[in-house]
Amino acid sequence: MxxxxxxxxxxxxxxxxxxxxxxxxxxxxxxxxxxxxxxxxxxxxxxxxxxxxxxxxxxxxxxxxxxxxxxxxxxxxxxxxxxxxxxxxxxxxxxxxxxxxxxxxxxxxxxxxxxxxxxxxxxxxxxxxxxxVWPGNGSMQTVASQSTLRCLTRMLEEAIHSDVTITTSDGTLRAHKAILAASSPVFQGMFRHDLREKESSTICIEDMSLESCMALLSYLYGTIQQEDFWKHRLALLGAANKYGIADLKDACEESLMEDISSSNVLERLQEAWLYQLNKLKKGCMVFLFEFGKVYDVREEMNNFFRQADRDLMLEMFQEVLTVWKPN
Structure with a gap:
């Protein structure tokens, strides 16, 4: 019982x-x-x-x-x-x-x-x-003194002694090479070697909007607000993967785990596969098969299978066999 x-x-x-x-x-x-x-x-x-x-x-x-x-x-x-x-x-x-x-x-x-x-x-x-209760209030703000955060906020918003320009899909931002390089091995490599970014002090991030790129910079400067993180977390996930920002990638995965639902589970599963988020992928599989929510997305599955990676489909099939294996 x-x-x-x-x-x-x-x-x-x-x-x-x-x-x-x-x-x-x-x-x-x-x-x-x-x-x-x-x-x-x-x-x-x-x-x-x-x-x-x-x-x-x-x-x-x-x-x-x-x-x-x-x-x-x-x-x-x-x-x-x-x-x-x-x-x-x-x-x-x-x-x-x-x-x-x-x-x-x-x-x-x-x-x-x-x-x-x-x-x-x-x-x-x-x-x-x-x-x-969701999202956790203030959980994205780094552990630092308020005075330091105020200084970093001013550095970013007022472009105080900024030394690099970032070009986005719909505008430009000013930032600081030292903070970018300390946060990302990809940015560090750009400024260390004789690449275009080092020579011109310009970085092209044209796969992000001005607003989502500002959210990325706010994260790197430790001043991001929770609502901005939630609004731009998919764009932030792509940037974290592209620029090797491991802690941001982990934070995005944890956040995407928090609100899996029938309306977004297939999209989340695709993102988990694309960005190699094993915890999110497992969570989506459990949601669909162990919790039986695959019945709620029957109509969406055909379109999903037409676009899904073959190896992902194989993993889904194996999950079905595991869950529905007779005792």
Whole structure:
């Protein structure tokens, strides 16, 4: 029975597999962690199924109650597979009585309950604006004193003693060779050897827009804001791969892992393959096959397979064989 109460999680998705109710008409899951809270699911069978989602009663959930935007799905296993999806919910969840969902169906045998968190915020007890849990507030700012960060910000924004010009697809920026070279082995090689960039003090980055290149420089100068990182993270990933900025590449991979969903999983899988992001690739595979979300992207799969690399398709096939291997 222990395995019947375990909830598996990946990214913002939690999945509870129930083989059967047996003689029991009520089930409560083990706790699972999404965001900063532990959560529970419960299922009660009468004529229909009644599903609840609620946070663990604790000091944290009392002082920092979650404001959650989420969607629930119930999938009935077997040849006549059926999926029931709730409307998108946005609820302040404090207790087990704050939210419940009736599924109009008589359940027999195995079924799966999914909850996908679209957003999570901390609701302040004294009023005011709710604070987002994702992205982590300030996590992209380097650990440095505020005075140093202010100086670096001024150096970049006011081009103080700048000595290199960067040409983007829609404009130019001024920067500093020392900071670029210290951040990237590719930039260091440009200025060390007798290359065009060293001679002209100009770097062409025409595969980035002015705005996304500014986000790249802000990262290198340690002054990037979290919202700018999220807005430009795909462009930053490409730049990190091109210029050998390993810590930025890792940060982009971790960020892309945080919000895998049915609407972006195939795009993420392609990016993971292109940039050799093994953790992201594995996460997408698990999302699609172990969590069964491949059924949600059936229509998109044909177009994906027409464009996907042959070796990637082979890995996907091997993953299917592993997941669906008979016991």
């Amino acid at each position: 222990a395995s019947d109460s375990r909830v598996d999680t990946i990214s913002r998705l939690a999945q509870w597999r129930i083989d059967s109710f047996g003689p029991c008409s009520f089930r409560k899951s083990d706790p699972f962690r999404i965001g900063i809270w532990n959560w529970y699911l419960s299922a009660e069978k009468n004529r229909n199924l009644f599903v609840k989602l609620f946070p663990e009663m604790s000091k944290l959930s009392k002082e920092q109650p979650p404001l959650a935007r989420f969607v629930l799905r119930v999938s009935v296993a077997g040849s006549g597979r059926r999926i029931f999806t709730s409307p998108v919910q946005e609820k302040l969840l404090r207790t087990c009585d704050d939210f419940g969902w009736y599924v109009d169906y008589g359940f027999h045998g195995r079924f799966v309950i999914d909850v996908e968190f679209l957003d999570l915020k901390i609701c302040p007890l004294n009023g005011g604006e709710a604070l987002p």
